[in-house]
Amino acid sequence: MNNQEQKHQRRVRYKGTHPRAFHEKYKELQPEKYADAVEKVIQKGGTPAGMHRSICVDEIMEILQITPGETGLDATLGYGGHSLEMLKCLDSKGHLYALDVDPIELPRTKERLESLGYGPQILTIKQMNFSSIDQVVLESGPLDFILADLGVSSMQIDNPERGFSFKSEGPLDLRLNPSKGISAAERLKSITQEELQGMFLENADEPYSAEISRAIISEIKKGKNISTTTELQQVIKDALKFIPEAARSEAVKKSCQRCFQALRIDVNNEFEVLYDFLEKLPAALASGGRVAILTFHSGEDRLVKKSFKRFLSKGIYKEIAPEAIRPSAAECNSNSRARCAKLRWAIKS
Numbered sequence: 350m351n352n353q354e355q356k357h358q359r360r361v362r363y364k365g366t367h368p369r370a371f372h373e374k375y376k377e378l379q380p381e382k383y384a385d386a387v388e389k390v391i392q393k394g395g396t397p398a399g400m401h402r403s404i405c406v407d408e409i410m411e412i413l414q415i416t417p418g419e420t421g422l423d424a425t426l427g428y429g430g431h432s433l434e435m436l437k438c439l440d441s442k443g444h445l446y447a448l449d450v451d452p453i454e455l456p457r458t459k460e461r462l463e464s465l466g467y468g469p470q471i472l473t474i475k476q477m478n479f480s481s482i483d484q485v486v487l488e489s490g491p492l493d494f495i496l497a498d499l500g501v502s503s504m505q506i507d508n509p510e511r512g513f514s515f516k517s518e519g520p521l522d523l524r525l526n527p528s529k530g531i532s533a534a535e536r537l538k539s540i541t542q543e544e545l546q547g548m549f550l551e552n553a554d555e556p557y558s559a560e561i562s563r564a565i566i567s568e569i570k571k572g573k574n575i576s577t578t579t580e581l582q583q584v585i586k587d588a589l590k591f592i593p594e595a596a597r598s599e600a601v602k603k604s605c606q607r608c609f610q611a612l613r614i615d616v617n618n619e620f621e622v623l624y625d626f627l628e629k630l631p632a633a634l635a636s637g638g639r640v641a642i643l644t645f646h647s648g649e650d651r652l653v654k655k656s657f658k659r660f661l662s663k664g665i666y667k668e669i670a671p672e673a674i675r676p677s678a679a680e681c682n683s684n685s686r687a688r689c690a691k692l693r694w695a696i697k698s
C-alpha cells in the first residue's frame with residue numbers, strides 16, 4: 350500500500366434526498382436543463398423560480414416605437430426581458446444602455462444577454478441607480494427611448510436570502526443593493542413609533558399602522574429581535590389578534606404585504622430616487638424621445654402622473670398618456686404579478 354492510499358479519505362457528507370437551499374430546490378433555476386418544468390409553471394400562471402416574466406411588453410413596445418439606429422435606456426434591467434425586446438427592435442444598429450442597482454442579479458442577466466449575442470457593441474450594462482440618469486447621458490447623448498419598470502423582480506422576491514417576502518424565512522433585509530445603506534431590521538431598531546406609523550401609512554396606506562407600529566416598537570423596547578421575515582410577520586399577526594377570526598388570516602396577509610412594501614420603499618429611498626429620475630428625464634430625452642414607466646402602487650403612480658402633467662403644462666412634453674394603461678385581463682390571469690401594474694408614457698417636445 351503506498352502513502353497516497355494510506356491517507357484517510359474524508360467521507361462526502363450525506364446531503365439527504367431533499368434539497369435544502371433555494372438554489373437546490375427548483376428545477377426552474379436551470380432553465381436550459383429543465384425547459385419542460387419552466388413551461389409547466391408558466392402554463393399554470395406562475396413565475397418560474399429564478400426568472401422574471403416581463404409585464405406589458407406589447408404595450409411598452411407600441412409606445413416606444415424603437416427603430417434600428419436609435420439609442421435608448423432600460424433604467425431597470427432586472428431579468429432583461431424588456432431589454433431583449435428592445436435589442437431585437439434595434440436589429441444590431443444603435444445602442445441600448447441598461448441599469449440596475451442589484452449587484453447579485455445584474456451579472457447573471459449580463460451573462461445571459463451576452464450568451465444571446467448582445468455584447469458591448471450594442472449593449473452597455475451599468476450597476477447604477479436610475480436617479481443618476483444624467484451621468485448615463487454624458488456618455489450616451491440624448492436618448493430616443495427610455496423604460497423604467499419599477500420595483501422588484503421575481504428573482505429578488507423569490508430568493509429568501511434577500512428578505513423581500515414573509516412567505517419564507519430569511520433575514521429582514523429588503524435592500525435592492527445589500528451592500529448599500531441599512532437593512533430593514535437595522536432600520537426598525539432606530540425608528541420611533543410615530544415615524545414607523547407614518548412610514549406604513551405613507552408608503553403603503555396601511556389601515557392598522559398604529560397597532561402594528563406600536564407592537565413592533567414595544568417588542569424592540571423589550572429587547573426582542575425582529576431580524577427575520579417571519580419574526581416581523583409574527584409581530585404583525587399578534588398585533589392584529591383583535592380582528593374577528595373569520596377575517597383575520599386574510600387581514601394579516603394583506604397587512605404583511607403592505608408593511609413589507611413600506612419598509613422596502615423606505616430602505617431603498619424609492620420615492621426620492623424616482624423623483625430625481627422624473628426631474629432629470631426631460632433633459633435626458635432627445636426631441637421626440639419617448640418614455641414609458643410601469644408602476645406597481647399608487648404612491649409611485651401619483652408621482653409619475655404629477656411629473657408628466659407638470660412638464661406637459663410647461664410644453665416640455667408634447668403629449669402624455671391621458672390615463673394609466675392597465676395590463677390586459679389575459680395577462681393578469683396568466684401572471685398574477687401584473688395585476689397592480691399601471692403604465693404611463695410621455696413624448697418630449
Ligand SMILES: C[S@@+](CC[C@H](N)C(=O)[O-])C[C@H]1O[C@@H](n2cnc3c(N)ncnc32)[C@H](O)[C@@H]1O
Pocket residue numbers: 401402403404424425426427428429430431432448449450451454477478479480498499500501502503525622
Ligand atoms: C420589475 S424589475 C425589472 C424587470 C425587467 N423589466 C425585466 O423585463 O426583466 C425591477 C428592477 O429594477 C431594479 N431597480 C429598482 N430600483 C432601481 C433604481 N432606482 N435604479 C436602478 N435599478 C433599480 C431592481 O433591482 C429590479 O431588478
